[in-house]
């Protein structure tokens with residue numbers, strides 16, 4: 001289960017990132033680097049994590065015209081991360097071009113291709129907030145449609161709420177990865193997350209990877225919080 005917990009390094013600078021990684025010791029193997037830390041460390045956090053032999057999910061959610069996303073995907077692959085994501089809302093052509101870019105660079109540089117993951121509807125959206133964007137389909141319908149499109153474009157999986165994981169597995173197959181933020185142990189604050197589940201429920205509902213941020217990085221005892229989450233995941 002430890003391999004399936006991804007801790008979101010949502011911290012304001014490199015020193016805070018290093019501090020958290022040190023506190024979490026060998027308990028945490030996989031880290032997610034998002035916009036905040038990637039930008040404020042100018043990418044340096046990636047080198048630090050690699051030096052520490054950690055696995056890296058680069059969460060920059062590329063969403064642009066196909067050509068631009070293909071170029072960005074080449075650079076992400078070159079960094080040697082284990083997983084990165086593009087936004088499913090960018091459409092099938094964009095997704096396909098990202099996949100081709102990953103394959104091209106992995107072959108050229110003789111490296112393992114990172115998992116390419118499509119972001120579906122953000123877990124901070126409620127049905128009401130989502131409708132206000134003009135979508136005519138519900139969140140679950142949209143997530144399913146985008147997951148199928150990602151599968152067709154050759155992606156390895158999607159980011160979704162754990163609430164949607166089971167249906168995605170049914171539609172796209174057991175080997176199509178579900179990467180799920182919106183995980184909250186029972187006693188934790190929800191913050192801005194709306195479509196949440198506990199670690200145990202998430203694993204039971206088909207989530208392959210659990211992305212957890214504030215319940216660990218804002219905890220008074222992050223190591224204990226991470227241990228408790230892994231224990232809960234194992235209880236499924």
Ligand code: C5P
Nearest residue numbers: 008034121122123159181211212213214
């Ligand atoms: O603090 P919390 O556990 O809510 O952190 C969740 C992390 O997952 C954040 O870094 C957020 O950017 C990310 N994320 C998300 N919803 C998505 C994709 C990524 O919350 N659909």
